[in-house]
Amino acid sequence: EAGVAQSPRYKIIEKRQSVAFWCNPISGHATLYWYQQILGQGPKLLIQFQNNGVVDDSQLPKDRFSAERLKGVDSTLKIQPAKLEDSAVYLCASTHTGQGGTGELFFGEGSRLTVL
Amino acid sequence: AQTVTQSQPEMSVQEAETVTLSCTYDTSENNYYLFWYKQPPSRQMILVIRQEAYKQQNATENRFSVNFQKAAKSFSLKISDSQLGDTAMYFCAFMTPNTGNQFYFGTGTSLTVIP
Numbered sequence: 009e010a011g012v013a014q015s016p017r018y019k020i021i022e023k024r025q026s027v028a029f030w031c032n033p034i035s036g037h038a039t040l041y042w043y044q045q046i047l048g049q050g051p052k053l054l055i056q057f058q059n060n061g062v063v064d065d066s067q068l069p070k071d072r073f074s075a076e077r078l079k080g081v082d083s084t085l086k087i088q089p090a091k092l093e094d095s096a097v098y099l100c101a102s103t104h105t106g107q108g109g110t111g112e113l114f115f116g117e118g119s120r121l122t123v124l
Numbered sequence: 125a126q127t128v129t130q131s132q133p134e135m136s137v138q139e140a141e142t143v144t145l146s147c148t149y150d151t152s153e154n155n156y157y158l159f160w161y162k163q164p165p166s167r168q169m170i171l172v173i174r175q176e177a178y179k180q181q182n183a184t185e186n187r188f189s190v191n192f193q194k195a196a197k198s199f200s201l202k203i204s205d206s207q208l209g210d211t212a213m214y215f216c217a218f219m220t221p222n223t224g225n226q227f228y229f230g231t232g233t234s235l236t237v238i239p
Contacts (some may be wrong), residue, residue: 048234105225111176113217
């Protein structure tokens, strides 16, 4: 079974530029999460999707961050314009919420963003 | 409020020894899952062990076991026969299926296994 795929793995941009991250969850996983993880800290939820609907985006800085999951499968997270404090690893994760699901969250390898 | 507290930011253990990582949590939900995740340096976060809150029996996975005290809302992780590959950040988390499968993470414990 293929895991959660993320790209790019690394991205370096200058402040005020834009960047987009892509995530493809495990096949059949209806729930998809984007987390921001700053070095030495725990993951912070940015947005949670259930299929193509948003469940929670209360901590998403909506003036600069946006995310979509139009067809309920893969998802894109965009930052525009980027700030220095956006330097972090952006983790995508998915979980199977239907019958037979274990509740386990599966993570991708992450996209490391450096803003100069 | 749903919170997870890991009070040990850093810990170390000698190779082959046993170490226990602490975690307490707070939730008003009665149905939830508890997890310990491991994140090696610059590597992917992976599940170490999970526990359903309705099960009284503590989960075990090879060298990893938990001490789940539901009334005290405590969920500690014991690593026996520590190995160098256990060096990583460990995150305690819980998920509430009745509130949209939301996950709550602690701030992590950095564990170093000393040869």
